[in-house]
Amino acid sequence: MVKFDFSSKRILVTGASSGIGEAISRTLTAAGAEVIMVARDPEKLAAAAESVGANAYYAMDLSDVPAIAEQIETIIKERGPLDGFVHSAGIGTVRPLKLCVYDYLKQMMDINFFSFVEIVRIITKKKNFNEGMSIVGISSVASQEGNQSKTGYCASKAAMDSAIRCMAKELGSKKIRVNSVMPGITRTAIFDQIMDNGGDSEDLKGILQRQYLGICEPDNIAATVAFLLSEEAAFITGSSVAVDSGRLSS
Numbered sequence: 001m002v003k004f005d006f007s008s009k010r011i012l013v014t015g016a017s018s019g020i021g022e023a024i025s026r027t028l029t030a031a032g033a034e035v036i037m038v039a040r041d042p043e044k045l046a047a048a049a050e051s052v053g054a055n056a057y058y059a060m061d062l063s064d065v066p067a068i069a070e071q072i073e074t075i076i077k078e079r080g081p082l083d084g085f086v087h088s089a090g091i092g093t094v095r096p097l098k099l100c101v102y103d104y105l106k107q108m109m110d111i112n113f114f115s116f117v118e119i120v121r122i123i124t125k126k127k128n129f130n131e132g133m134s135i136v137g138i139s140s141v142a143s144q145e146g147n148q149s150k151t152g153y154c155a156s157k158a159a160m161d162s163a164i165r166c167m168a169k170e171l172g173s174k175k176i177r178v179n180s181v182m183p184g185i186t187r188t189a190i191f192d193q194i195m196d197n198g199g200d201s202e203d204l205k206g207i208l209q210r211q212y213l214g215i216c217e218p219d220n221i222a223a224t225v226a227f228l229l230s231e232e233a234a235f236i237t238g239s240s241v242a243v244d245s246g247r248l249s250s
Helices: 019-030 042-052 065-079 102-123 151-174 189-198 202-210 218-229
Strands: 010-014 034-039 056-059 082-087 129-138 177-183 240-243
Touching: 010 019, 010 102, 019 034, 019 042, 019 082, 019 218, 034 042, 034 065, 042 056, 056 065, 065 102, 082 102, 082 218, 102 129, 102 151, 129 151, 129 218, 151 177, 177 218, 218 240
Parallel strands: 010 034, 010 082, 034 056, 082 129, 129 177, 177 240
Antiparallel strands: none
8 A cells, every 4th residue: 555755745725624625634644744724714724723733724715716816825925835735625505507696606616616726826836836746626526417406516616627637738847737536425514414404315315326336435535635646646637536436437
């Protein structure tokens, strides 16, 4: 089994206060990385940072895209250039098409996609990164599936998967790799809420049956992210990796 060593590596993780983002932060910290945790809720973020063992964290509202540049520049000025970035921040609210008004779609895109592009834009500027930096976006199998009432969510994740291919080609000359991970249904607090509110629905039962290896755990996603950030994945870029218990193959 490969043991990742991120000693002397500085990695920024958004959406780090819970779920997949927290698991990623814990995995990277355990592997020796200096993890800079970012999330919206200051109290929740501070508690997560203490639990993970990270000593660097910043509260940011990623829905305020115009404010991101200054905040990221401040983080880099205070902490130093980055070796990695993981965008795990995201929202997954669902609405039928008749309720997909502009404001709803804009909020979805601001957090799931526009903030990702903006952070990548800033951290890939000269002196903001170290050679060999790796970027990973947390997408979803929803980017490749059509699901009722998920027009906004699926579109935002498909936008990320499309963008990483363009970014990878453009940033290759800087020795920066860009990939995404597409989780299937994963056992997080959101999943628990779904099960409590509608776990017996036929649609959900059908999806779970397609994930024939079972429900993913946050640590499964975190392990894949760690691999993509590591030197072992030195020749992987512009790829979207499914961690979905076989869902896309069924």
